[in-house]
Amino acid sequence: MFCANEDCPQTSTKLFLCSRCKDIRYCSKNCQLACLGWHKKICIDPNKTVFNLMKSVFADDFEVMNEELKASYGFEKCKTPFETQKLFGLYAGLIKFLDCDLKELDQAFQENKLPEFIVSTFFYKAGGPKTCGGYFKWYIQNIDICRR
Ligand SMILES: [Zn+2]
Ligand SMILES: [Zn+2]
Structure with a gap:
């Protein structure tokens, strides 16, 4: 598993799931913020x-x-x-x-x-x-x- 942030320098670390879509993972809040631009448009409840x-x-x-x-x-x-x-x-x-x-x-x-x-x-x-x-x-x- 990799952090969803392509520019993330981390390789082996604990990742947490995006709480809404549960489709991608981040290592930190900073990486989550870095992905917001492209991810927010496709971040949606997987039951939909x-x-x-x-x-x-x-x-x-x-x-x-x-x-x-x-x-x-x-x-x-x-x-x-x-x-x-x-x-x-x-x-x-x-x-x-x-x-x-x-x-x-x-x-x-x-x-x-x-x-x-x-x-x-x-x-x-x-x-x-x-x-x-x-x-x-x-x-x-x-x-x-x-x-x-
Ligand atoms: Zn990261
Ligand atoms: Zn998401």
Whole structure:
């Protein structure tokens, strides 16, 4: 086990788990603070479906998806493997490349506002449809797939 802070000089020391996500470990409060910038957006309760979504896209693997995820976030409406792959790629773009905040994504899902959240995130962070790539173009034509 390593401290989540890549610049941490410590090698063998007692590490403590991040109390919210229980997904990464730190050796000290200082290292926790050093990671805050990148970690706070993906630090979320592991029981939430969005945590599994984040794990799946970082693993780049459908097999990591649990049953709750397959039955939500629009995946339940995908009729073909092609659609599933496109939707998965869309979330990968949102989480991995646009650094979307998982707490905001979870909130949008709970409030049934995923389409609004996805479109506004791609527009504001990617700079409009021209720079959004193929997954987003597909999504614009299938926007209600994320509407419950
Ligand atoms: Zn450390
Ligand atoms: Zn955390």
